Amino acid sequence: MSDFSGYQIRSFHYGTESTSLESAILVEETPLAISVGGIAYAVMMVTPIHLEEFVIGFALSKGIIEDLSDIRDICIEAVNVQLDIDSISINLDISPRRFNHFKQKQKTHLGVTGCGLCGVESLAQAIPELSKLAPSKTIEPDTLAALRQQLTEHQKLGQLTGAIHAALLLSPDNKPICCMEDIGRHNSLDKVIGFAKKNAISLHNHNVLMSSRCSTELVQKAVRVGLSQLTHLASPSTLAVKLAKHYGLTLIHLPKQDAPRIFAPCMQSEDTVNE
Template identity: 35%
Template sequence: MPGFPTTTKVSETARRNGRLAAGERIVPEETPVAFSYAGSTHAVMMATPADLTDFAVGFSLTEGIIADPAEIETVEAVAEDKGIDLQIRLADAQNDALTARRRHMAGPVGCGLCGIESIEQAVRVTPSVRSSSLTLSEEDVVEAVRLLNGQQPLHMTTRAVHGAGFYVPGKGLVAVREDVGRHNALDKLVGAARRAGHAGDAGAVIVTSRVSVEMVQKTAVIGSPFIIAISAPTALAIRTAEEAGMTLIALVRGDEFEIFTGAERVVADAARRSDRG
């Protein structure tokens, strides 16, 4: 997989200490990334051109194109004049299924559900995670966000990208991915976690963005019963999480947070320490 630049240094004029002065800043690249299956473009997303195999696998999983990473035979990133074409080769059965339901969409970074063909697609049935027995302590919630804040090198450089992490109790963050698009960061995380063999129901999804309905849907697709965010959720995201039996925690600030659904999965710190002992 070829490497593509993820940042660019640009000139700027900044006001510092009451004065305007010439300077420079590092900003993230934002590149059209096409997902092509069997030679036909299925979607185009504006994204950070990094972790492209993870992106291909995660997007294919959360879009329901595949159920397992093994159903992808190859991924090749081909540089085009103005973007990148991710050429994804599926096993024959998955190719046939995709052809039968193919749809086209284009997604700018601020958009969650672009190019779908009906209202029914926007409010698609979200898989239930109600049967999951995973619990987190209050301490786990705080630690997960703290760890993610310290493992975002691209954001530390640019202050302009989102992060997503997969937290497993007792192990910490086992995967982290970044992107200019919050949905893209989550798709990349899904791909990275599944390619590394982490089961979705073994951990929690941690994100640095607000929680939209699609973020909940993507989390449910991989089987995780937790989504934890530093920003607020939408009303539809809360209703969808409730229906799916998911625990939605948001507005994590230091050791404070708010639980919107599934509070029974969050246990007191003392109880979790006793369980681990």
């Protein structure tokens, strides 16, 4: 369910002269630079596992590509820039049509400023208008209670290291499909998205259970790839709920003690529907 073969398990000693030295297995945090067609795009910190799934999911959820067929090649290289820190670079070669679209968006991004009315373009990029999701099946609250335990069971790397986020992909009947882990919560969702795309899994009526709170960007990623349900162990932000309702995404919060909270389009009040 969660394969981290090739991942380097490393432990670090801790303690003082007055205490006995012990060791702890810690989660890997690695700088990763992404470029598209040789054009630098983003640098982020990742856990170096399932990197191909990550970059595919990242490209899809950012709108760089629309489908797996848009990718021509993925080149992953280990680099060492400074301070003897292991780093990774990934170059994504994409179709000419998507590359032209990417370059045009980059020009727009570089021309944006954050002052006065010029900031309107920045806000439009931060909250883009996306296609609404197709209607999905109704969630039964009774089926949600056991999901928290499922995430714990399948978070294999987390059991070793702690301090790592997870995203568990669930089938329409709540059966676990894959669990992806990363030091970044957004990265773990991107890895699930990439896994689903590589395995031709349509995310309609599927659910992703995440260890973190739900933010606006996670909602946008889910909507871009057609995911119907997004479940979190921490409460969502107000904007995340508003966007989820707008796009038809069923957003679920699983508190530790209280009953599940389902923020779904079908649960809008009459006042909201009539707006």
